[in-house]
Amino acid sequence: MRSTLRIRLTLWYLGVLATVIVAFSAGFYALLSKNFRTNLDSGLRSAAEVTALALNHETEEHLGKLEGEESVRLVLNTMHQTSFPRPDIAVWYGGTLVAEKPGLAGLPAAVVASRIRGIQYPGGYNYSTLEERGTRYRLVVANIWVPSSKAQYLVVANESMTPLESEMGAVGEILLGTVPVCLILAAVGGYFLARKSLTPVLAMAQKADHITSRDLDERIPVEQHHDEFGLLADSFNRVLDRLQDTFRQQRQFMADASHELRTPMSVALTATQVSLEGRPHSREELIETLEVVQSQMLRLRRIVEDMFMLAQADSGVFGTTVTTFYLDEIVQESIRAGRVLGAARGVEVRVGESLPEAEFTGDEGLLRQLLLILVDNAVKYTPSGELVEVWLSSTSTGYRLRVADSGTGVAPADQPYIFDRFYRADKGRSRRQSAAGGGAGLGLAIARWITQLHGGSVWLEHSDSRGSVFCVDLPVEKSPVVAEGAKVAESGGLAGSRS
Ligand SMILES: Nc1ncnc2c1ncn2[C@@H]1O[C@H](COP(=O)(O)OP(=O)(O)OP(=O)(O)O)[C@@H](O)[C@H]1O
Ligand SMILES: [Mg+2]
Numbered sequence: 001m002r003s004t005l006r007i008r009l010t011l012w013y014l015g016v017l018a019t020v021i022v023a024f025s026a027g028f029y030a031l032l033s034k035n036f037r038t039n040l041d042s043g044l045r046s047a048a049e050v051t052a053l054a055l056n057h058e059t060e061e062h063l064g065k066l067e068g069e070e071s072v073r074l075v076l077n078t079m080h081q082t083s084f085p086r087p088d089i090a091v092w093y094g095g096t097l098v099a100e101k102p103g104l105a106g107l108p109a110a111v112v113a114s115r116i117r118g119i120q121y122p123g124g125y126n127y128s129t130l131e132e133r134g135t136r137y138r139l140v141v142a143n144i145w146v147p148s149s150k151a152q153y154l155v156v157a158n159e160s161m162t163p164l165e166s167e168m169g170a171v172g173e174i175l176l177g178t179v180p181v182c183l184i185l186a187a188v189g190g191y192f193l194a195r196k197s198l199t200p201v202l203a204m205a206q207k208a209d210h211i212t213s214r215d216l217d218e219r220i221p222v223e224q225h226h227d228e229f230g231l232l233a234d235s236f237n238r239v240l241d242r243l244q245d246t247f248r249q250q251r252q253f254m255a256d257a258s259h260e261l262r263t264p265m266s267v268a269l270t271a272t273q274v275s276l277e278g279r280p281h282s283r284e285e286l287i288e289t290l291e292v293v294q295s296q297m298l299r300l301r302r303i304v305e306d307m308f309m310l311a312q313a314d315s316g317v318f319g320t321t322v323t324t325f326y327l328d329e330i331v332q333e334s335i336r337a338g339r340v341l342g343a344a345r346g347v348e349v350r351v352g353e354s355l356p357e358a359e360f361t362g363d364e365g366l367l368r369q370l371l372l373i374l375v376d377n378a379v380k381y382t383p384s385g386e387l388v389e390v391w392l393s394s395t396s397t398g399y400r401l402r403v404a405d406s407g408t409g410v411a412p413a414d415q416p417y418i419f420d421r422f423y424r425a426d427k428g429r430s431r432r433q434s435a436a437g438g439g440a441g442l443g444l445a446i447a448r449w450i451t452q453l454h455g456g457s458v459w460l461e462h463s464d465s466r467g468s469v470f471c472v473d474l475p476v477e478k479s480p481v482v483a484e485g486a487k488v489a490e491s492g493g494l495a496g497s498r499s
Contacts, residue, residue: 009194014187021182025175032171036164037138044140045125047084047157051076051091052144055153065149073099087159088112093151105160107137112156116141121154129161136161200229208236216244256422260303260440264296271296306442310421313449320363320453327358327367327399327474331392334371338379338388346384349375352391358399360476362454367474370450370458373443374403374470382407382467398456398475406467415460421445447472 054075059068072091076099088106091098092113100109107130115130116139126141142155204220211218219237224230271292275281281289312318331351338349360367371390378388382405391402410418414425424441444458451458456474463469 006191006194006198009198010187010191013190013194014183017186017190018183021179025179029168029172029175033164033168036167040138040159040161040164041127041140043084044087044127044138044157044159047087047089048125048140048142048155050083051089051155051157052142052153055091055144055155056146056148059146059151060148065151068149069093069098076101084157087157089155089157092154092156098153103159105162106158107132107160109156112139112158116156130158136165200233204229204233204236211240213247216240216247253421256440257303257307260422261300264299264303268293268296303440303442306440306446309446310442310449313453321365322362323364324359324361325364327360327401328355328392330364330368330371331355331390331401333368334375335390337372338375338390341376341379342388345379345382347379347382347386347388349379349388349390352389352402352404355392356394358392358394360399360474362474363450366450366453370447370472371401371403373447374401374472377443378403378405378407378468378470381405386467395473397477398473401472401474402461402469404467404469409463409465409468410460415463418460419444419448419458 051072055068055072058071058075059065062068062071069091076089076091084101084103086103086105088103088108089101090109090112091100092109095117097109097113102108111132112130115132119141121141121143123143123145126143128139128141130137130139137158138161139156139158144153144155145151146153200223207218207220219240220233222230222233222237225234271289275286275289309318332355335349335351341347342349375388375390382388386406388403388405391400391404393400393402410425414423417423418425420441422441423444447458451472451474454474456472458470458472461469461471
């Protein structure tokens, strides 16, 4: 699998490089060949042009066709031997050879004549290639009209293409020899490059293979944070961070949950064991034992219910019932319930100021529970003779609920954690209260989930030795519970546990 990627990368690299090199070589070869041929053609054309000039000039000079031709023969012999040694140049009048300058690398006029005989050449310079005994020759035929002698001449120049072809052959051989060698070297280099580039990935994979849920604190080593593999390793490490956090929260949750469940069970078990052992007990003693067992079972039931609710919240399967109702009515109800709780503890519960009419769409049952959690806490943590007030007001986005008490307050060190699951600021006191059916530090975690479900938020606005104020903001628009039912996006709030 890994070596396949390496080979695939090499093949891609090689394919691209081969295409470029072959295209470049072919282009270079074609260009060079064209250039050589152009040079050869222009040399032949120059020879033909000079001959045509001489033909014109000499016949004009000597005022006679035959004298002029005789002079052209002389000119061809002298001038062309020095200026154009390679091509064979011939001048024809009709089928008669007027003059010829033999060349070092040209076909004799007699041979050329047999090949071009009968061909009608238009005016100007005509190029062609002919082959004789395995050798190719380049040929230029110029049809020249000489006005002074009123005669039409053919000037023919030809030269062997062998030097051109052997030069191109040499270039071709060099290219054919070097291109494959270059490609082989590139393939080897590309393979090693690909292997070297992929080494960090292999290292990452090996490291990742050894990471299990037990050693989630291990991280992928990152050599270069700014290259692609560095970014990949960083992303992977961030996933590990989140996983580690979630695992830690899960373990903490399990530990807290089992601890909270163990306490009421032990109390109930001890109470029953004491009753069953030793001397016979009176009816009053047995009733007392049963009351202890009942209160512990009530506590157990409440903890299990709260845990079940949060578990459903986490998995997004909590079924909500969305209706439109009046928040002020729920506030009134919670105050009535708070008064019952407060009466037992000597705490007065009242409405802060007259409640505005507050129409709201959401889960009425959950919002009632939210208020009860806050009022219950306020009453629970407020000494006898003190006061709890509940306020409801309109805001620009919806409604704000405030539950204020004049209780003992939350110590600043505890304030950041009171919304975490199983967190209780004063554990001793909570345990003592737990005998009366108190919870396990899940109330505010549930309150936070309910507000988030409604697109709102809950926070401790203020707390000191003179009391605490808890606030809840509930927006009327875009409430997730209305928009998406019970599904809440993954958020720290729902998964939050004691840190
Ligand atoms: N109004 C308050 N005044 C003082 N402390 C408070 C108040 N409300 C909450 N707390 C502190 O925050 C902690 C967490 O509150 P939370 O409601 O989550 O748990 P709990 O009341 O202890 O248990 P449960 O609500 O599950 O019965 C409490 O244990 C308490 O220490
Ligand atoms: Mg509570």
